[in-house]
Amino acid sequence: MEDFRERKRRGERITALTAYDYPTARLLDESGIDIILVGDSLGMVVLGYSDTTQVTFEEMLHHTRAVARGVKRALLVADLSIGTYDTPAAAVKSAQRLLAAGAQAVKLEGGLSHAAQIEAIVREKIPLMAHIGMLPQSVREEGGYKVKGRSAAEAERLLADAAAVEKAGAFSVVLEIVAPETARQITAGIGIPTIGIGSGNDCDGQILVTHDLIGLYPWFTPKFVSPEAQVAEEIRRAARIFAERTRDSSRRGSSSG
Numbered sequence: 001m002e003d004f005r006e007r008k009r010r011g012e013r014i015t016a017l018t019a020y021d022y023p024t025a026r027l028l029d030e031s032g033i034d035i036i037l038v039g040d041s042l043g044m045v046v047l048g049y050s051d052t053t054q055v056t057f058e059e060m061l062h063h064t065r066a067v068a069r070g071v072k073r074a075l076l077v078a079d080l081s082i083g084t085y086d087t088p089a090a091a092v093k094s095a096q097r098l099l100a101a102g103a104q105a106v107k108l109e110g111g112l113s114h115a116a117q118i119e120a121i122v123r124e125k126i127p128l129m130a131h132i133g134m135l136p137q138s139v140r141e142e143g144g145y146k147v148k149g150r151s152a153a154e155a156e157r158l159l160a161d162a163a164a165v166e167k168a169g170a171f172s173v174v175l176e177i178v179a180p181e182t183a184r185q186i187t188a189g190i191g192i193p194t195i196g197i198g199s200g201n202d203c204d205g206q207i208l209v210t211h212d213l214i215g216l217y218p219w220f221t222p223k224f225v226s227p228e229a230q231v232a233e234e235i236r237r238a239a240r241i242f243a244e245r246t247r248d249s250s251r252r253g254s255s256s257g
């Protein structure tokens, strides 16, 4: 984990993407991505839930095991899903279960409010990635995915959150949909790397939901994502060609195989 602080000091950017299954994890690992996250975004882009609040811990464990089989080189981080880290003792127990499923580090949402959980996890020598800014597990209370840290008061709170998670022992912190100027100030103000998502270019690294990056969830793409592929279109095209080939060959009375 010291390596990540060192990379920040050297100004080397950190790359992170999500994976939820074996082939994606293996492909990302082979592509040289530094951190592979089994995010609870799993709930939306793989399981078809409306948000991450419906993801169960059993689902996180199941997908972490699949991803772990595909990762040889990258750091494998898994999300503590909602309701699994309400107390320090629960947080430690849940983190240990993710490690037993193959994760090397865990992530939880919250800053100052969750310093005790972070300290408890780190005390057990489990590397912890923090997550502040827009917190998807609180989307219902928040009433949507809104930019954080625009006002001076919110920026102050986020700076305090970032300092608290660093003090509690986190090795890095995700900044989700944080106003770029606030993300820049946080990045300059702490010694652990900030990994931004929708938070501008001045973070120490960037993370995206892989489905957004590769165009595999075409029904919704966050504004801040520039997809690098259109995999959904490729799937539709291949399925259409297969269907046409099958229907044509059955009309001719032969097999499509």
Ligand code: KIV
Residues within 6 Å of the ligand: 018, 037, 038, 039, 040, 041, 042, 079, 131, 174, 176, 197, 207, 208, 209
């Ligand atoms: O669940 C997730 O994929 C995440 C990233 C978006 C940071 O938490």
